[in-house]
Amino acid sequence: MSRSRGLPVPSSRLARLGRLSGMTAGVAGNMALGGAAALGRGERPSWRGLLMTPSNVTRIADQLAKMRGAAMKIGQMVSMDTGDVLPPELAQIMARLRDDAHFMPPAQLSKVLSQAWPEGWRRSFARFDVRPIAAASIGQVHRARLTDGRDLAIKVQYPGVAKSIDSDVANVGALIRMSGLLPKGFSLAPYLDEAAAQLHEETDYLREAAHLTRFGTLLADADGITLPRAHPDWSTDTVLAMDFVPSRPIEEAVSESEEVRTQLVARLLDLTLRELFEFKLMQTDPNFANYRYRVGTAEVVLLDFGATRRVSDRISTAYRKMLRCGLAGDLDVVEEIAVSIGFFDKKTEPHHLTRIRRMMAMIFDALRAESFDFADPTLSRQMQAEGEALARGGFIPPVVPTEVLFLQRKLAGMFLLGARLGVRLPVAQMMARYLD
Numbered sequence: 001m002s003r004s005r006g007l008p009v010p011s012s013r014l015a016r017l018g019r020l021s022g023m024t025a026g027v028a029g030n031m032a033l034g035g036a037a038a039l040g041r042g043e044r045p046s047w048r049g050l051l052m053t054p055s056n057v058t059r060i061a062d063q064l065a066k067m068r069g070a071a072m073k074i075g076q077m078v079s080m081d082t083g084d085v086l087p088p089e090l091a092q093i094m095a096r097l098r099d100d101a102h103f104m105p106p107a108q109l110s111k112v113l114s115q116a117w118p119e120g121w122r123r124s125f126a127r128f129d130v131r132p133i134a135a136a137s138i139g140q141v142h143r144a145r146l147t148d149g150r151d152l153a154i155k156v157q158y159p160g161v162a163k164s165i166d167s168d169v170a171n172v173g174a175l176i177r178m179s180g181l182l183p184k185g186f187s188l189a190p191y192l193d194e195a196a197a198q199l200h201e202e203t204d205y206l207r208e209a210a211h212l213t214r215f216g217t218l219l220a221d222a223d224g225i226t227l228p229r230a231h232p233d234w235s236t237d238t239v240l241a242m243d244f245v246p247s248r249p250i251e252e253a254v255s256e257s258e259e260v261r262t263q264l265v266a267r268l269l270d271l272t273l274r275e276l277f278e279f280k281l282m283q284t285d286p287n288f289a290n291y292r293y294r295v296g297t298a299e300v301v302l303l304d305f306g307a308t309r310r311v312s313d314r315i316s317t318a319y320r321k322m323l324r325c326g327l328a329g330d331l332d333v334v335e336e337i338a339v340s341i342g343f344f345d346k347k348t349e350p351h352h353l354t355r356i357r358r359m360m361a362m363i364f365d366a367l368r369a370e371s372f373d374f375a376d377p378t379l380s381r382q383m384q385a386e387g388e389a390l391a392r393g394g395f396i397p398p399v400v401p402t403e404v405l406f407l408q409r410k411l412a413g414m415f416l417l418g419a420r421l422g423v424r425l426p427v428a429q430m431m432a433r434y435l436d
Contacts, residue, residue: 103135104158109142112159116239123147136289138202138306143244152231153245155205157238162203169196194402202306205240211283211305212242218279219302224267226294227302247292247301254421256298261421263298265374269414270430271300276407277320277434280311284406286413288420307406315341315403324435326364327428334360342401352395359386372427374418 104112109130113121122128126147132140139157146152173192201207209230219225226245234241253261268291275282283290285307292301318341325333335357339346344356366372366379400408418425 103132103140104156106130108159109156112156113239116156116236117234134289138199146234150231151244152234152241153228153243154234155240155242157203157205162200162238165196165199165203169199190399190402191405194405198307198309198406204237205235205306206237208304208306208308209235209240209242211281211308214281215283215302215305215308218281219271222267222271224263224298225271225300225302245292245301247294249288250291250293250300250417251288251420253293256295258423260298262423262425264293264300265414265418265421265423266425266430267298267300268417269425269427272410272414273431273434275410276311277316280313280316281308282311282407282410283308284410286410286416288417291417309403309406311407312403315401315407319407320435323431326360327368327431327435329364329368331357331360331364334364341404342398343404345398349395352390352393355386355390355393359383362386367427367431369428370426371424373424374415375422375424377419380419 124147125144127143127145129143132142133153134141138161139155141153141155144152144154169192173188177188209232212227212230216227216229219227228243228245231241231243250264253264256264272282283302283305285304287304290302290304292303293299294301318337322334322337322341325331325337335353338344338356338360344353348356362379362382
């Protein structure tokens with residue numbers, strides 16, 4: 001059942017800081033009471049257990065959902081099961097943030113649009129639905145029709161989120177550190193800095209409109225892929241107007257035939273390979289909400305290009321060589337490339353390196369199969385077990401270049417979608433055309 005409702009977005013820095021400070025104080029208070037109760041029972045209190053109580057999980061998730069903006073966005077990023085660097089306990093706190101975002105009430109929406117658009121803008125619209133058709137961390141989307149007949153989807157940014165990104169990120173970082181769940185020696189700061197930088201880009205809707213137009217050109221020849229056109233006359237840095245494209249959430253395709261599901265995932269995986277090796281421009285957010293489909297045609301509809309990033313020639317070339325050598329079984333070269341990319345370094349302990357090589361062999365053995373079964377959990381379970389063993393053994397990965405981090409997140413997101421829709425694909429064959 002949806003928990004979303006119209007709630008004003010706190011737009012001033014002071015109000016947002018107060019919300020986060022109050023949440024943190026409430027969590028700390030709950031932990032103190034829980035610790036005192038444990039001591040009273042003669043038990044040694046567990047920091048992790050005190051944090052992960054149902055009341056604390058609910059308090060954190062609800063407050064971030066009400067704030068929206070960067071605080072909620074980071075929560076969504078942490079909660080996605082796509083190989084993120086943080087421990088799974090933190091994902092539990094944020095898991096509820098993937099759905100049912102609250103939305104601005106009509107009065108606040110009207111104020112935001114009146115600040116972005118010329119006076120009298122309402123006279124240009126034959127229809128404007130104040131109830132959003134989608135609400136997320138940074139903005140919400142409304143369907144509208146202009147008097148000239150254009151049927152639009154209009155994304156409206158929440159007030160104050162752009163100005164509060166740095167403070168929100170810093171405060172969420174403090175909450176993560178307070179959890180005590182980060183591996184000893186793990187450097188969180190570079191990831192928070194990059195998250196803030198990406199969020200600053202995502203709040204520039206004119207930048208997103210430019211990427212939307214660019215991808216429209218790049219994909220003009222793509223079979224079975226469509227995306228809306230941006231409408232510059234009604235777009236600003238905080239409002240993005242684009243075509244309304246009738247479609248359904250990609251996750252609902254689970255009820256479609258095997259042929260349709262397979263075609264949908266194949267098109268999205270092939271698009272990811274084109275982004276990496278051909279366009280060298282990638283939409284890096286694998287959130288399922290960014291992908292929809294047209295029933296009966298298996299046509300993919302692409303949405304949200306705010307997280308678009310360029311892929312450097314160096315990284316594109318390194319991935320091409322790494323995949324080619326890995327599929328050929330040359331793990332020595334794969335190891336060299338992995339070091340050059342930044343997954344680990346030459347100082348890695350031999351016993352850790354042995355386990356890492358075993359993980360790489362598992363991945364390429366699975367990809368090399370005639371048909372890769374996305375729904376088979378064997379590989380993911382093996383990788384999880386090996387990763388946990390690495391962590392227990394004291395392996396601390398170096399700070400992965402942010403370009404690589406977001407690229408890996410996108411690739412993992414595509415495999416997660418394949419698992420969700422339960423498909424099999426000749427992945428090695430699909431990759432081959434891009435690896436020569």
